[in-house]
Amino acid sequence: MAFLELAHLDKSFGANHVVKDFNLSIDKGEFVSLLGPSGCGKTTVLRMVGGFEDPTAGTISIDGQDVTRLKSNQRKIGMVFQSYALFPNLTVAQNVAFGLKVAGIDKKETADRVKEMLTLIGLGDLGARYPFQLSGGQQQRVALARALAVRPKVLLLDEPLSALDAKIRASLRREIRAIQQRLGITTIFVTHDQEEALSMSDRVVVMTQGRADQIGTPFEIYNTPATRFVAGFVGTLNTFDATLTDPATGTVRMGDTQVVLNRQVKAAAGTPVALAMRPESATLGAGQPGDVTLTGRITEVQFLGAIIRITADLGRQSLTLDTFNRSETPPPAVGSEVTISLPHSGMVVLAG
Structure with missing residues (x-):
């Protein structure tokens, strides 16, 4: 049985049918990218997995548990946003510790885990700085560390690299993939950038008009596109x-x-x-x-x-x-x- 199962997901906002009968099974530790143009429904799927949007129909299961109607904080989800979403009045260490504090983790364990996460992202000596004192790439690393600190079952990444310049983006995508593989965490990555999806993923879901047009490995998606849309959008x-x-x-x-x-x-x-x-x-x-x-x-x-x-x-x-x-x-x-x-x-x- 798949670790993360999305079955017949639908989402409508009034008359606007955004996600249509979306199905996806993800194995434990797998890195899957949702790739498609703006408005194709990929972020809406991610937000439904994270509990930030309720499906109009369909179910979401994580590790054998139906979480479709659970609140976001009950799903053991880690989320990294495009805009970093760091607290400007908190230091780097305090930002990373925020979820642990909310979860009631004791001070010693929190301090140990913050140190572990900052070391993991290569910012072990910057814990006392504030977000405005960091580069965009460093801020996104802190957002990643904060998401991972609570030891989530699933990591969700919503176009986390789109605000960065090309050189930093290429470097950070390698780091994110290396960290994901080291931790073995099940991950969904949303992007409109085909190079990101092909270079980082175990599998890619190419979406258009709220549907999964093709699901496959990067090699399969690029070399044997199943539809005209996939063929034209990728490469x-x-x-x-x-x-x-x-x-x-x-x-x-x-x-x-x-x-x-x-x-x-x-x-x-x-x-x-x-x-x-x-x-x-x-x-x-x-x-x-x-x-x-x-x-x-x-x-x-x-x-x-x-x-x-x-x-x-x-x-x-x-x-x-x-x-x-x-x-x-x-x-x-x-x-x-x-x-x-x-x-x-x-x-x-x-x-x-």
Whole structure:
């Protein structure tokens, strides 16, 4: 049985149906991200788990206990907010100790746990400072320590990195993941940033319009998107209009070109589909026998450091491909004609 079980959750605010029949099972110690655009319902799901919103329908169970109607402080939940939510008139140590004090933990145990938490987040010598004396990243570490100090069963993180600059955000997400793995705490992380979700999570739930569009590992979400929305929202994608001609073999017709994927596609013959491919799957020049070969003209070259992103005009549409930067091989010039190869293994058929 899953440690955290969300079954048929619904939430409406008046006529606005925000979460629709949402189901998710999370194992003990698992790190799961809810990923999606603003307004997709991800924060509402998090708030229902935390007890800050009541579901219109459905149930929430933690460690075998139905907590659907329990108050937030009865669920053993740790919550970290986007805005830190530290008490400005309390020191760092007092902020971390706040939940312990409310819970009636004695002074010695509180002092020991505060010291343990500050050491865990690397701020062991800053306990006497006030929040305004800390950087944004340090304040978010304190908020994390405060959430963990009460030893919650589940940790909830509501876009905790969105207010930080890119360098601090990348560093802190590694620290959060390392702490979560060290403690083995079951965690739900809400974000609209696909890089955060893919780099931190055991599994990702991609949400749209109040529903879970796909649930899977980061590898599965990126490489085998189940729907057009997931494919377009996670990463950069090339899509080509096509028609499915043989579902059993995954044969599609793309213009005058027939592509055989040698895998079953769950749609009827004659169905209009999209043939999708990530930029890193396409290559310049001739590929392997059987690859789809296209010709085009380079319209843009973006130097991104380790990656060079190339856009080519194919006539009816454009295609983007990524190639590694190699110092001995300069990228093609804008305006030059090129051959582009598309291997079957990198193609995904999107029918939905």
